[in-house]
Amino acid sequence: MLLVKVGVVIPAAGQGKRMGAPINKQFLLLAGRPILSHTLDIFEESDYVEEIVIVCSQADRRRIEELVRQEGFKKVSAIVLGGKERQESVFAGLKAISPSIERVAVHDGARPLLTCFQLDCFLAETEKFRAALMAVPVKDTIKLIDESGRVQETPPRNLLRAIQTPQVFERKLLAEAHEKALEAGYLATDDGALVEWLGYPVHTLPGSTENIKITTPEDLVFATSILEKRKKEKEMIRVGIGFDVHALVEGRPLILGGVEIPYTKGLMGHSDADVVTHALMDALLGALALGDIGQHFPDTDEAYRGISSLKLLEQVMKLIVQEGYGIGNVDCIIMAQKPKLAPYLPSIRESLSKALQTKVENVSVKATTTEKLGFVGREEGISSQVIVSLRKTTF
Numbered sequence: 357m358l359l360v361k362v363g364v365v366i367p368a369a370g371q372g373k374r375m376g377a378p379i380n381k382q383f384l385l386l387a388g389r390p391i392l393s394h395t396l397d398i399f400e401e402s403d404y405v406e407e408i409v410i411v412c413s414q415a416d417r418r419r420i421e422e423l424v425r426q427e428g429f430k431k432v433s434a435i436v437l438g439g440k441e442r443q444e445s446v447f448a449g450l451k452a453i454s455p456s457i458e459r460v461a462v463h464d465g466a467r468p469l470l471t472c473f474q475l476d477c478f479l480a481e482t483e484k485f486r487a488a489l490m491a492v493p494v495k496d497t498i499k500l501i502d503e504s505g506r507v508q509e510t511p512p513r514n515l516l517r518a519i520q521t522p523q524v525f526e527r528k529l530l531a532e533a534h535e536k537a538l539e540a541g542y543l544a545t546d547d548g549a550l551v552e553w554l555g556y557p558v559h560t561l562p563g564s565t566e567n568i569k570i571t572t573p574e575d576l577v578f579a580t581s582i583l584e585k586r587k588k589e590k591e592m593i594r595v596g597i598g599f600d601v602h603a604l605v606e607g608r609p610l611i612l613g614g615v616e617i618p619y620t621k622g623l624m625g626h627s628d629a630d631v632v633t634h635a636l637m638d639a640l641l642g643a644l645a646l647g648d649i650g651q652h653f654p655d656t657d658e659a660y661r662g663i664s665s666l667k668l669l670e671q672v673m674k675l676i677v678q679e680g681y682g683i684g685n686v687d688c689i690i691m692a693q694k695p696k697l698a699p700y701l702p703s704i705r706e707s708l709s710k711a712l713q714t715k716v717e718n719v720s721v722k723a724t725t726t727e728k729l730g731f732v733g734r735e736e737g738i739s740s741q742v743i744v745s746l747r748k749t750t751f
Contacts, residue, residue: 360459361404361405361406361457361458361459362404362405362406362457362460362461362524363405363406363407363453363454363457363459363460363461363527364399364407364408364461364462364463365409365446365449365450365453365460365461365462365463366392366395366396366399366409366410366449366463366465367411367442367445367462368380368382368392368412368420368465368466369413369416369438369439369445375570375571375572375573375576380413380415381571382416382420382466383419384576386468386570386576386583387580387583391465391466391468391570392420392465392466393423393427394468395464395465395466395468395470396408396429396432398470398471398472399431399461399463399475400429400430400431402475402479403476403715404476404479405461406431406454407431407432408431408432408433409432409435409449409452410424410434410435410465411435411436411445411446411448411449412435412437413437417435417437420435421435433452433453433454436448436449436451436452441543443534443537443547446534446547447534447538449462450530450534453527457527458526459524460525460527461479461522461524461525462523462524462547463521463523464521464569466569466570466571467520467521467567467568467569467570468579469564469566469579469582469583470567471564473682473713473749474563474564474567476713478490478522478524478561478563479524480713482524482559482561485524485559486525486526486529486556486557487523487524487525487529487530487551487556488523488525488559488560488561489520489523489546489558489559489560489561490519490520490521490522490562490567491560491561491562491563492518492520492563492564492567493513493514493517493518494513494516494517497510497513519560520563520567521546521569523546523548525547525551529551529554530550533550533556534550536554537550537553566582592748593747593748594643594644594681594745594746595743595744595745595746596638596639596641596642596644596743596744596746597639597642597741597742597743597744598636598637598638598639598640598642598741598743598744599635599638599739599740599742600632600634600635600638600740601731601737601738601739602623602624602625602629602634602737602738602739603623603624603736603737604621604623604735604736604737604738605622605623605624606620607622608624608629609628610622610623611629611630611665612632612690612697612700612704612738612740613630613632613703613704613705613707613708613721614630614633614665614707614708614711615700617695617700619695626655626660626661627653627655627660627662627663627664627665627668628662628663628665629665630665630666631690631739632688632690632708632721632740633665633666633668633669634649634665634740635740635742636686636688636742636744637668638742639743640672640673640676640746641672641675643744644676644679644681646679649672652668652672653668669711669712670711673711673712673713676746681746681747681748681749682746682747682749683712683713683714683744683745684718684747685718685719685744685745686708686719686720686742686743687720687744688704688708688719688720688721688740688741688742689721689722689723689724689740689741690721690722690738690739690740691723691724691726691739691740691741692723692732692738693725693726693732693733693734693735694735697723698723701722701723704721705720705721708721
């Protein structure tokens with residue numbers, strides 16, 4: 357999926373009185389670096405983020421400017437002054453985003469444990485919504501009380517969510533919400549609530565219990581333990597191999613890696629017979645011992661007749677993410693006597709990298725003939741073999 361480039365507003369103007377520290381909590385050290393540096397890392401790394409605007413207090417401005425310069429955060433386009441309330445600060449940051457940016461994400465400066473992989477998956481899912489929030493189910497029973505403390509209602513826990521950031525919005529919608537709230541004197545606790553107040557639908561998408569906002573000294577201890585755990589988990593790598601073959605026939609399009617290749621023949625199959633994507637899916641499933649594509653998408657099921665294999669790949673990727681893994685790298689080889697595939701390999705790499713929600717440099721695609729040997733050499737079919745590595749992520 358081709359994502360619209362996103363501008364990010366990071367409110368970092370709060371004083372963090374509950375932390376009990378003599379300095380803004382954004383500058384407290386987490387694993388040897390300021391909390392704000394970890395937060396900026398997330399968005400600096402993402403290919404989908406075009407620019408970052410930091411909102412701060414006058415007292416912290418020079419220090420943040422120095423932090424950005426020293427750590428080389430190239431996507432930070434502006435550092436602007438905030439207001440007394442978070443809502444004022446976000447609005448100031450929104451105004452500083454370049455006019456060409458159509459979608460805006462708002463993320464707390466003191467929420468440094470989101471991963472780039474989680475962010476990119478979230479941004480991909482939010483493209484279908486005008487307003488979307490990252491959220492997690494609540495663990496405790498929640499009671500609605502009156503001013504005296506008497507319980508008025510116990511909402512069903514399965515319908516309750518704890519809201520996190522990032523929160524992503526269509527830029528015009530968020531601007532309208534802030535402008536009208538300012539006119540009406542309405543103050544909300546987050547940007548999603550502003551859009552709700554206007555009467556527009558707001559959607560939630562799964563977040564991470566590790567995506568905490570550092571508010572108290574205990575949070576800092578917890579955040580440190582999470583980073584230590586992640587450091588160990590980086591060593592956890594799984595590898596899978598996949599192979600597939602399909603016959604060449606007249607009257608079918610030739611689809612390889614989601615790209616249609618001009619040719620007089622195509623591959624026979626129940627779906628679009630994308631031999632490369634099929635081998636890739638088997639490699640992914642095999643890496644985590646989750647079976648094969650025949651088990652997940654049987655050719656006896658009419659729901660998969662003629663379906664794009666990229667849609668099936670999206671379902672496989674959801675399984676991979678649910679297991680707590682992300683793409684390390686992918687190496688594909690396509691064996692075809694004809695047609696010549698070299699001109700199409702860059703497009704296939706781009707197509708697969710988008711479906712896998714990873715950078716294109718993590719995906720290798722090569723093509724070879726079999727020197728006219730075997731069924732491939734006789735131009736009876738095309739085969740593909742894929743090796744993948746998966747790295748442990750945290751969800």
